[in-house]
Amino acid sequence: MRKRHLWRLAIGLAALILAALPGAAQTYTATDLGTLGANSQSNFSEAYCINSSGQVGGLSSSSVPSEPDPAFLYSGGLLTSLGTLGGEYGAAQGINTAGQLAGYSTLSAGSYRAFLYTDAQMTNLGTLGGDYSVAYGLNDAGQVVGVSALANLQQHAFLYSNGTMTDLGTLGAAPSTATGINNSGAVVGYSYNAAGNFLGFVYRQGRMTAIGTLGGSWSIAYAINDLGQITGQAYTTNNLQAHAFRLTAGKMTDLGTLGGSNSYGNAINRAGEVVGLATAKNASYRAFVSFHGQKMRDLNTMIPAGTGWVLEEATGVNAVGQIVGWGTLNGATRAFLLTPTH
Numbered sequence: 001m002r003k004r005h006l007w008r009l010a011i012g013l014a015a016l017i018l019a020a021l022p023g024a025a026q027t028y029t030a031t032d033l034g035t036l037g038a039n040s041q042s043n044f045s046e047a048y049c050i051n052s053s054g055q056v057g058g059l060s061s062s063s064v065p066s067e068p069d070p071a072f073l074y075s076g077g078l079l080t081s082l083g084t085l086g087g088e089y090g091a092a093q094g095i096n097t098a099g100q101l102a103g104y105s106t107l108s109a110g111s112y113r114a115f116l117y118t119d120a121q122m123t124n125l126g127t128l129g130g131d132y133s134v135a136y137g138l139n140d141a142g143q144v145v146g147v148s149a150l151a152n153l154q155q156h157a158f159l160y161s162n163g164t165m166t167d168l169g170t171l172g173a174a175p176s177t178a179t180g181i182n183n184s185g186a187v188v189g190y191s192y193n194a195a196g197n198f199l200g201f202v203y204r205q206g207r208m209t210a211i212g213t214l215g216g217s218w219s220i221a222y223a224i225n226d227l228g229q230i231t232g233q234a235y236t237t238n239n240l241q242a243h244a245f246r247l248t249a250g251k252m253t254d255l256g257t258l259g260g261s262n263s264y265g266n267a268i269n270r271a272g273e274v275v276g277l278a279t280a281k282n283a284s285y286r287a288f289v290s291f292h293g294q295k296m297r298d299l300n301t302m303i304p305a306g307t308g309w310v311l312e313e314a315t316g317v318n319a320v321g322q323i324v325g326w327g328t329l330n331g332a333t334r335a336f337l338l339t340p341t342h
Contacts, residue, residue: 026291026321028338030303030311032329033074036060036081045072045079046326047335048103049095049137049267050316056324057092057101058335071103071117074335082117085124092117094137094144094180102135102144114146114160125160128167133158137180137223145178145187157189157203168203171210178203179232180223188221188230200232211247214254218242222276223267231265231274244276246293253293258286263296267316275299275314275323287314287325299323299338311336 033056035043047058056074062081071082071090084090087106094102101117114125114135127133130149138144144160150167155175157168168187170176176191187203188211199210200221213219216235224230230247236254244255244265257263260279268274274290280298288296299311307329314325323338 025342026289027302027304027341028299028323029341030307030309031337031339033058033335033337034079035334036062036070036072036079044333045335046091046315046333047074047324047337048091048093048315049101050318050322050324050337051095051097051099052319053097053099054318054322054337055095055099056316056335056337057095057103058324058326059089059091060335068106071101071105073099073101073117074337075099082122085113085115085122087112090115093135096138096140096142098140098142100138100142102138102146104134104146114144114148114158116142116144116160118142126165128156128158128165130154133165135160136178139181139183139185141183141185143181143185145181145189147175147177147189157187157191159187159203169208171199171201171208176201176208179221182224182226182228184226184228186224186228188224188232190220190232200230200234202230212252214243214245214252216240216242219245220264221247222265225268225270225272227270227272229268229272231268231276233262233264244274244278244288244290244296246272246274246290248272248293255288255290255293256295258288258296258298263288265290266314269317269319269321271319271321273317273321275317275325277313285312287311287323287327289314289317289323303338309336311338314338 045060071092085105086108090105092103114133128148129151133148135146157178171191172194173192178189200219214234215237219234221232244263258278259281263278265276311327
Protein backbone atom coordinates (compact mmCIF):
# COMPACT_ATOMS: atom_id res chain seq x y z
CA MET A 1 0.00 0.00 0.00
CA ARG A 2 2.79 2.35 0.85
CA LYS A 3 4.44 1.83 -2.55
CA ARG A 4 1.12 2.48 -4.27
CA HIS A 5 0.65 5.74 -2.35
CA LEU A 6 4.21 6.83 -3.21
CA TRP A 7 3.60 6.03 -6.87
CA ARG A 8 0.40 8.08 -6.88
CA LEU A 9 2.20 10.93 -5.14
CA ALA A 10 4.95 10.87 -7.78
CA ILE A 11 2.38 10.96 -10.58
CA GLY A 12 0.58 13.85 -8.87
CA LEU A 13 3.78 15.85 -8.46
CA ALA A 14 4.71 15.26 -12.10
CA ALA A 15 1.29 16.52 -13.19
CA LEU A 16 1.68 19.63 -11.05
CA ILE A 17 5.13 20.32 -12.49
CA LEU A 18 3.85 19.83 -16.04
CA ALA A 19 0.89 22.13 -15.42
CA ALA A 20 3.22 24.80 -14.03
CA LEU A 21 5.30 24.92 -17.21
CA PRO A 22 4.23 27.85 -19.43
CA GLY A 23 2.22 26.55 -22.38
CA ALA A 24 2.49 22.91 -21.27
CA ALA A 25 -1.23 22.25 -21.75
CA GLN A 26 -1.85 24.85 -24.46
CA THR A 27 -4.05 23.84 -27.40
CA TYR A 28 -5.46 25.76 -30.36
CA THR A 29 -8.33 25.79 -32.79
CA ALA A 30 -7.31 26.14 -36.44
CA THR A 31 -9.14 28.42 -38.88
CA ASP A 32 -8.71 28.29 -42.64
CA LEU A 33 -8.55 31.89 -43.90
CA GLY A 34 -9.54 30.75 -47.37
CA THR A 35 -8.46 32.41 -50.60
CA LEU A 36 -9.60 35.30 -52.75
CA GLY A 37 -10.65 32.80 -55.38
CA ALA A 38 -12.74 29.66 -55.20
CA ASN A 39 -11.52 27.30 -52.46
CA SER A 40 -10.11 24.76 -54.89
CA GLN A 41 -6.87 22.77 -54.77
CA SER A 42 -5.30 25.11 -57.33
CA ASN A 43 -5.83 28.25 -55.26
CA PHE A 44 -3.62 29.22 -52.33
CA SER A 45 -3.10 31.67 -49.51
CA GLU A 46 -0.32 32.40 -47.00
CA ALA A 47 -0.51 34.58 -43.87
CA TYR A 48 2.52 36.58 -42.70
CA CYS A 49 1.44 38.93 -39.89
CA ILE A 50 -1.23 39.53 -37.25
CA ASN A 51 -2.07 42.45 -34.94
CA SER A 52 -3.61 42.54 -31.47
CA SER A 53 -7.13 42.78 -32.94
CA GLY A 54 -6.70 39.56 -34.89
CA GLN A 55 -6.38 41.26 -38.28
CA VAL A 56 -4.11 39.29 -40.61
CA GLY A 57 -2.04 40.20 -43.66
CA GLY A 58 -0.70 37.93 -46.38
CA LEU A 59 -1.09 36.96 -50.02
CA SER A 60 -3.57 34.91 -52.00
CA SER A 61 -4.32 33.70 -55.47
CA SER A 62 -6.85 35.96 -57.17
CA SER A 63 -10.51 35.43 -57.87
CA VAL A 64 -9.84 35.39 -61.62
CA PRO A 65 -6.99 33.25 -63.04
CA SER A 66 -5.89 35.96 -65.48
CA GLU A 67 -5.75 38.69 -62.80
CA PRO A 68 -2.94 39.50 -60.30
CA ASP A 69 -2.33 37.52 -57.09
CA PRO A 70 -2.70 40.31 -54.54
CA ALA A 71 -1.89 41.03 -50.92
CA PHE A 72 -4.82 40.55 -48.54
CA LEU A 73 -6.25 41.78 -45.25
CA TYR A 74 -8.27 39.33 -43.16
CA SER A 75 -10.55 41.15 -40.73
CA GLY A 76 -13.86 40.24 -39.10
CA GLY A 77 -13.92 36.91 -40.87
CA LEU A 78 -13.57 38.46 -44.34
CA LEU A 79 -10.65 38.25 -46.75
CA THR A 80 -10.16 41.49 -48.70
CA SER A 81 -7.82 42.14 -51.61
CA LEU A 82 -5.41 45.07 -51.24
CA GLY A 83 -4.67 45.01 -54.96
CA THR A 84 -1.19 45.67 -56.33
CA LEU A 85 0.86 48.60 -57.58
CA GLY A 86 -0.06 47.68 -61.12
CA GLY A 87 1.77 44.36 -61.45
CA GLU A 88 0.91 40.70 -61.05
CA TYR A 89 1.84 40.03 -57.44
CA GLY A 90 1.61 41.52 -53.96
CA ALA A 91 2.24 40.43 -50.36
CA ALA A 92 1.48 42.04 -46.99
CA GLN A 93 4.37 41.31 -44.63
CA GLY A 94 3.65 43.50 -41.59
CA ILE A 95 0.62 44.96 -39.82
CA ASN A 96 0.23 47.40 -36.91
CA THR A 97 -2.47 48.09 -34.32
CA ALA A 98 -4.27 50.57 -36.59
CA GLY A 99 -4.51 48.00 -39.38
CA GLN A 100 -1.90 49.61 -41.64
CA LEU A 101 -0.03 47.05 -43.71
CA ALA A 102 3.43 47.04 -45.26
CA GLY A 103 4.75 44.73 -47.93
CA TYR A 104 5.73 44.73 -51.57
CA SER A 105 4.11 44.59 -54.96
CA THR A 106 5.21 44.30 -58.53
CA LEU A 107 4.75 47.24 -60.88
CA SER A 108 3.29 47.12 -64.37
CA ALA A 109 6.85 47.44 -65.68
CA GLY A 110 7.86 44.27 -63.86
CA SER A 111 10.03 45.54 -61.00
CA TYR A 112 8.71 45.71 -57.43
CA ARG A 113 8.33 48.27 -54.65
CA ALA A 114 7.73 48.43 -50.94
CA PHE A 115 4.28 49.70 -50.03
CA LEU A 116 2.38 51.11 -47.06
CA TYR A 117 -1.37 50.46 -47.12
CA THR A 118 -3.50 52.98 -45.18
CA ASP A 119 -7.23 53.69 -45.44
CA ALA A 120 -7.67 51.53 -48.54
CA GLN A 121 -4.77 53.28 -50.29
CA MET A 122 -1.55 51.53 -51.30
CA THR A 123 1.42 53.94 -51.36
CA ASN A 124 4.61 53.20 -53.28
CA LEU A 125 7.49 53.95 -50.88
CA GLY A 126 10.12 54.29 -53.60
CA THR A 127 13.73 53.09 -53.35
CA LEU A 128 17.19 54.17 -52.19
CA GLY A 129 18.08 54.97 -55.79
CA GLY A 130 17.94 51.51 -57.33
CA ASP A 131 15.30 49.50 -59.14
CA TYR A 132 13.45 47.72 -56.32
CA SER A 133 12.48 47.71 -52.64
CA VAL A 134 10.68 45.36 -50.24
CA ALA A 135 9.02 46.13 -46.89
CA TYR A 136 9.02 43.50 -44.16
CA GLY A 137 7.62 45.23 -41.08
CA LEU A 138 6.17 48.35 -39.50
CA ASN A 139 5.32 49.71 -36.06
CA ASP A 140 2.34 51.57 -34.61
CA ALA A 141 3.83 54.92 -35.67
CA GLY A 142 3.70 53.79 -39.31
CA GLN A 143 7.48 53.47 -39.62
CA VAL A 144 8.38 50.84 -42.20
CA VAL A 145 11.55 48.75 -42.59
CA GLY A 146 12.87 46.61 -45.40
CA VAL A 147 15.52 46.44 -48.08
CA SER A 148 16.16 48.47 -51.22
CA ALA A 149 18.58 48.54 -54.10
CA LEU A 150 20.96 51.47 -54.33
CA ALA A 151 22.01 53.15 -57.57
CA ASN A 152 25.25 51.13 -57.43
CA LEU A 153 23.17 47.91 -57.31
CA GLN A 154 24.03 47.12 -53.68
CA GLN A 155 21.20 46.19 -51.28
CA HIS A 156 20.82 48.12 -48.02
CA ALA A 157 18.39 48.03 -45.12
CA PHE A 158 16.05 51.02 -44.94
CA LEU A 159 13.78 52.83 -42.50
CA TYR A 160 10.85 54.73 -43.98
CA SER A 161 9.47 57.42 -41.65
CA ASN A 162 7.44 60.58 -42.27
CA GLY A 163 7.71 60.21 -46.02
CA THR A 164 11.49 59.70 -46.12
CA MET A 165 13.41 56.49 -46.80
CA THR A 166 16.70 56.36 -44.89
CA ASP A 167 19.63 54.07 -45.66
CA LEU A 168 20.61 52.22 -42.45
CA GLY A 169 23.97 51.16 -43.83
CA THR A 170 25.70 47.84 -43.10
CA LEU A 171 27.96 46.11 -40.59
CA GLY A 172 30.84 46.68 -42.97
CA ALA A 173 29.71 45.18 -46.26
CA ALA A 174 26.57 44.78 -48.36
CA PRO A 175 23.99 43.43 -48.51
CA SER A 176 21.94 44.34 -45.45
CA THR A 177 18.22 43.88 -44.82
CA ALA A 178 15.87 45.18 -42.12
CA THR A 179 13.18 42.70 -41.13
CA GLY A 180 11.43 44.11 -38.04
CA ILE A 181 10.85 47.22 -35.94
CA ASN A 182 9.29 47.76 -32.50
CA ASN A 183 7.34 50.70 -31.12
CA SER A 184 10.52 52.27 -29.71
CA GLY A 185 11.96 52.44 -33.22
CA ALA A 186 14.57 49.69 -32.68
CA VAL A 187 15.19 47.87 -35.97
CA VAL A 188 16.49 44.35 -36.51
CA GLY A 189 17.77 42.52 -39.57
CA TYR A 190 21.02 41.14 -40.90
CA SER A 191 24.08 42.39 -42.71
CA TYR A 192 27.45 41.21 -43.92
CA ASN A 193 30.52 42.44 -42.09
CA ALA A 194 33.96 43.26 -43.44
CA ALA A 195 35.08 39.65 -42.87
CA GLY A 196 32.34 38.38 -45.20
CA ASN A 197 30.06 36.88 -42.54
CA PHE A 198 26.38 37.74 -42.22
CA LEU A 199 25.17 38.61 -38.74
CA GLY A 200 21.91 39.67 -37.17
CA PHE A 201 21.84 43.29 -36.05
CA VAL A 202 19.88 45.69 -33.92
CA TYR A 203 19.80 49.33 -35.02
CA ARG A 204 19.20 51.98 -32.35
CA GLN A 205 19.83 55.73 -32.38
CA GLY A 206 21.75 55.66 -35.63
CA ARG A 207 24.01 52.72 -34.74
CA MET A 208 23.94 49.17 -36.14
CA THR A 209 25.25 46.52 -33.72
CA ALA A 210 25.78 42.80 -34.36
CA ILE A 211 23.93 40.43 -32.00
CA GLY A 212 26.25 37.41 -32.14
CA THR A 213 25.58 33.71 -32.81
CA LEU A 214 25.09 30.34 -31.08
CA GLY A 215 28.76 29.49 -31.51
CA GLY A 216 28.93 29.53 -35.30
CA SER A 217 29.81 32.22 -37.82
CA TRP A 218 26.42 33.55 -38.91
CA SER A 219 23.04 34.75 -37.68
CA ILE A 220 19.88 36.55 -38.81
CA ALA A 221 17.48 38.64 -36.70
CA TYR A 222 13.87 38.51 -37.90
CA ALA A 223 11.74 40.21 -35.23
CA ILE A 224 11.90 42.35 -32.09
CA ASN A 225 9.20 42.98 -29.49
CA ASP A 226 8.55 46.09 -27.40
CA LEU A 227 10.72 44.71 -24.57
CA GLY A 228 13.68 44.48 -26.94
CA GLN A 229 13.63 40.68 -27.15
CA ILE A 230 14.76 39.38 -30.53
CA THR A 231 14.25 36.16 -32.45
CA GLY A 232 15.72 34.78 -35.66
CA GLN A 233 18.25 32.12 -36.64
CA ALA A 234 21.84 31.55 -35.54
CA TYR A 235 24.41 28.96 -36.48
CA THR A 236 25.80 26.58 -33.90
CA THR A 237 29.43 25.53 -33.33
CA ASN A 238 31.25 24.53 -36.54
CA ASN A 239 28.23 25.82 -38.51
CA LEU A 240 26.74 22.33 -38.62
CA GLN A 241 23.23 23.48 -37.73
CA ALA A 242 21.21 26.70 -37.65
CA HIS A 243 18.67 27.12 -34.84
CA ALA A 244 15.92 29.50 -33.82
CA PHE A 245 16.84 31.65 -30.85
CA ARG A 246 15.42 34.12 -28.37
CA LEU A 247 17.72 36.96 -27.34
CA THR A 248 16.89 38.57 -23.99
CA ALA A 249 19.10 41.16 -22.24
CA GLY A 250 22.09 40.10 -24.30
CA LYS A 251 21.67 36.36 -23.69
CA MET A 252 20.90 34.20 -26.73
CA THR A 253 18.88 31.06 -25.93
CA ASP A 254 18.89 28.15 -28.37
CA LEU A 255 15.29 27.04 -28.99
CA GLY A 256 16.38 23.81 -30.68
CA THR A 257 14.65 22.03 -33.56
CA LEU A 258 11.95 19.40 -34.01
CA GLY A 259 14.42 16.62 -34.72
CA GLY A 260 16.03 18.06 -37.84
CA SER A 261 19.04 20.33 -38.20
CA ASN A 262 17.43 23.72 -38.86
CA SER A 263 14.86 26.12 -37.46
CA TYR A 264 14.20 29.85 -37.36
CA GLY A 265 12.04 32.21 -35.36
CA ASN A 266 9.83 34.52 -37.43
CA ALA A 267 7.98 36.49 -34.76
CA ILE A 268 7.93 37.24 -31.04
CA ASN A 269 5.19 38.84 -28.95
CA ARG A 270 5.44 40.88 -25.76
CA ALA A 271 5.09 37.74 -23.64
CA GLY A 272 8.21 36.35 -25.29
CA GLU A 273 6.40 33.63 -27.27
CA VAL A 274 8.35 32.78 -30.43
CA VAL A 275 6.88 31.16 -33.54
CA GLY A 276 8.55 29.95 -36.69
CA LEU A 277 9.58 26.96 -38.77
CA ALA A 278 11.66 23.88 -37.93
CA THR A 279 12.67 20.74 -39.75
CA ALA A 280 11.57 17.36 -38.39
CA LYS A 281 13.54 14.11 -38.48
CA ASN A 282 12.15 13.32 -41.93
CA ALA A 283 13.26 16.79 -43.17
CA SER A 284 9.66 17.97 -43.47
CA TYR A 285 8.74 21.50 -42.39
CA ARG A 286 6.74 22.06 -39.22
CA ALA A 287 5.39 25.21 -37.57
CA PHE A 288 6.48 25.66 -33.96
CA VAL A 289 5.87 27.73 -30.86
CA SER A 290 8.27 28.32 -27.97
CA PHE A 291 7.05 29.68 -24.63
CA HIS A 292 9.41 31.88 -22.58
CA GLY A 293 12.63 30.54 -24.05
CA GLN A 294 11.73 26.86 -23.62
CA LYS A 295 12.44 24.28 -26.29
CA MET A 296 10.01 24.53 -29.17
CA ARG A 297 6.83 22.53 -29.61
CA ASP A 298 5.32 21.29 -32.87
CA LEU A 299 2.06 23.19 -33.41
CA ASN A 300 0.66 20.18 -35.27
CA THR A 301 0.49 18.37 -31.92
CA MET A 302 -1.48 21.22 -30.35
CA ILE A 303 -4.54 21.22 -32.64
CA PRO A 304 -7.32 18.60 -32.78
CA ALA A 305 -6.46 15.39 -34.63
CA GLY A 306 -8.05 14.64 -37.97
CA THR A 307 -8.46 18.23 -39.16
CA GLY A 308 -6.56 17.68 -42.41
CA TRP A 309 -4.04 20.39 -41.53
CA VAL A 310 -0.27 20.14 -41.82
CA LEU A 311 1.01 23.39 -40.29
CA GLU A 312 4.32 24.10 -42.04
CA GLU A 313 5.36 27.62 -41.01
CA ALA A 314 4.21 30.04 -38.31
CA THR A 315 4.91 33.66 -39.25
CA GLY A 316 3.17 35.87 -36.68
CA VAL A 317 1.94 35.87 -33.08
CA ASN A 318 -0.06 38.60 -31.34
CA ALA A 319 -0.45 39.76 -27.75
CA VAL A 320 -3.19 37.24 -26.92
CA GLY A 321 -1.25 34.32 -28.40
CA GLN A 322 -3.07 33.96 -31.73
CA ILE A 323 -0.72 32.54 -34.36
CA VAL A 324 -0.79 32.82 -38.15
CA GLY A 325 1.12 31.13 -40.92
CA TRP A 326 0.60 28.70 -43.72
CA GLY A 327 0.42 24.98 -44.33
CA THR A 328 -1.62 22.49 -46.26
CA LEU A 329 -5.27 21.66 -45.64
CA ASN A 330 -6.18 18.37 -47.29
CA GLY A 331 -3.29 18.99 -49.69
CA ALA A 332 -4.08 22.63 -50.61
CA THR A 333 -1.86 25.52 -49.47
CA ARG A 334 -3.81 27.69 -47.04
CA ALA A 335 -3.24 30.51 -44.57
CA PHE A 336 -4.16 29.53 -41.03
CA LEU A 337 -5.15 31.31 -37.83
CA LEU A 338 -4.62 29.45 -34.54
CA THR A 339 -6.57 30.68 -31.52
CA PRO A 340 -5.71 29.50 -27.99
CA THR A 341 -8.48 27.41 -26.45
CA HIS A 342 -7.81 28.58 -22.89
